[in-house]
Amino acid sequence: xxxxxxxxxxxxxxxxxxxxxxxxxxxxxxxxxxxxxxxxxxxxxxxxxxxxxxxxxxxxxxxxxxxxxxxxxxxxxxxxxxxxxxxxxxxxxxxxxxxxxxxxxxxxxxxxxxxxxxxxxxxxxxxxxxxxxxxxxxxxxxxxxxxxxxxxxxxxxxxxxxxxxxxxxxxxxxxxxxxxxxxxxxxxxxxxxxxxxxxxxxxxxxxxxxxxx
Numbered sequence: 333x334x335x336x337x338x339x340x341x342x343x344x345x346x347x348x349x350x351x352x353x354x355x356x357x358x359x360x361x362x363x364x365x366x367x368x369x370x371x372x373x374x375x376x377x378x379x380x381x382x383x384x385x386x387x388x389x390x391x392x393x394x395x396x397x398x399x400x401x402x403x404x405x406x407x408x409x410x411x412x413x414x415x416x417x418x419x420x421x422x423x424x425x426x427x428x429x430x431x432x433x434x435x436x437x438x439x440x441x442x443x444x445x446x447x448x449x450x451x452x453x454x455x456x457x458x459x460x461x462x463x464x465x466x467x468x469x470x471x472x473x474x475x476x477x478x479x480x481x482x483x484x485x486x487x488x489x490x491x492x493x494x495x496x497x498x499x500x501x502x503x504x505x506x507x508x509x510x511x512x513x514x515x516x517x518x519x520x521x522x523x524x525x526x527x528x529x530x531x532x533x534x535x536x537x538x539x540x541x542x543x544x545x
Contacts, residue, residue, distance in 0.1 A: 373542065373543055374522070374540045374541065374542055374543075375540070375541040375542070375543050376519040376520065376522070377516060377517055377518065377519040377522075378404060378514055378515065378516055378517060378522075378541050379514075379515055379517055379522050379525055379526055379529075379538050379539065379540060379541060380512050380513075380514055380515075380538065380539045380540075380541055381396070381512060381513050381514075381515055381529050381535055381538045381539075382510050382511065382512045382535070382536045382537050382538070382539065383408070383510075383511045383512065383513070383534050383535055383536060384511075384534055384535075384536055385487050385488055385510075385511060386484065386485045386486070386487055387408065387484065387511055387534045388408070388410075388484035388485075389406055389408040389409070389484075391534070392406070392408055392511065392513060392534060393406060393513065395532055395534060396513055396515060396529070399528060399529065399532070401515045401516065401517065401525065401529070402515070402516040403513055403514070403515060403516070404514040404515065404516050405513070405514045406512075406513050406514075407509060407511065407512050407513070407514075408511040408512070408513070409509070409511075410434060410481055410482050410483065410484045410486065411482045411486055411488070411491045411505075411506075411508060412479055412480060412481045412482060412506045413479070413480040413482075413495065413503040413504060413505050413506065414477065414478070414479060414480075414503065414504040414505075414506065415427070415436070415477070415478050415479070415480055415501050415502070415503055415504075416475055416476065416477040416478070416502070416504075417475065417476060417501075417502075418474055418475055418476075419474050419475065419476055422476055424436055424438070424478070424501070426498070427480060427498065427501065430494070430498075432482055432483060432486050432490060432491075432494050433480060433481070433482060433483070434481045434482060434483045434484075435481050436478055436479070436480050436481070437478055437479045437481070438476055438477070438478035439476065439477050439478060448465065448466060448469050451465070452465060452466075479506075480503065482494070488508060491505070514541070515529065522540060525538070526538035526539075526540075
């Protein structure tokens with residue numbers, strides 16, 4: 333199967349398509365086969381370019397612009413994990429010192445008594461229910477949560493090993509989304525753009541964009 337044909341199968345279906353913003357999700361071949369012919373059409377003047385999982389946003393954008401093509405939107409983020417624990421008990425020093433970690437953003441829990449009381453009144457709770465809710469929200473606010481951002485160079489395999497080695501932190505992996513950029517092309521010359529951009533060593537494949545009717 334040629335890469336060009338594979339690109340057709342790995343179509344990106346777009347919910348919103350306009351000059352300034354494109355939001356898309358990847359659909360596989362099985363999904364495409366469930367859609368009746370005529371229910372979608374290929375977008376003109378735009379393609380989706382997918383990159384290796386170690387590329388950074390800045391470098392990918394630089395390489396695309398270097399070819400002379402215009403970027404419509406970028407969907408490139410490093411792999412990340414959620415972390416949480418009780419205030420005063422969560423020690424993330426090992427994570428902070430890990431060479432795979434770029435940064436950790438922590439958010440302390442804050443008990444908003446006014447918001448809780450407004451909720452109690454709005455839901456017309458009796459005194460027993462109200463006190464139960466206050467205790468529940470206070471206990472939640474005793475926890476801190478955060479996001480562990482990995483370096484862009486960290487692959488899925490490396491991230492999985494990191495996850496296995498740090499199970500004591502009860503890390504929750506965030507959904508991994510393939511790194512991609514939506515590129516503007518001359519209408520009718522999408523094939524030409526895909527062939528040119530697939531020559532970049534950081535590009536895995538390029539795909540047509542399909543619009544669902």
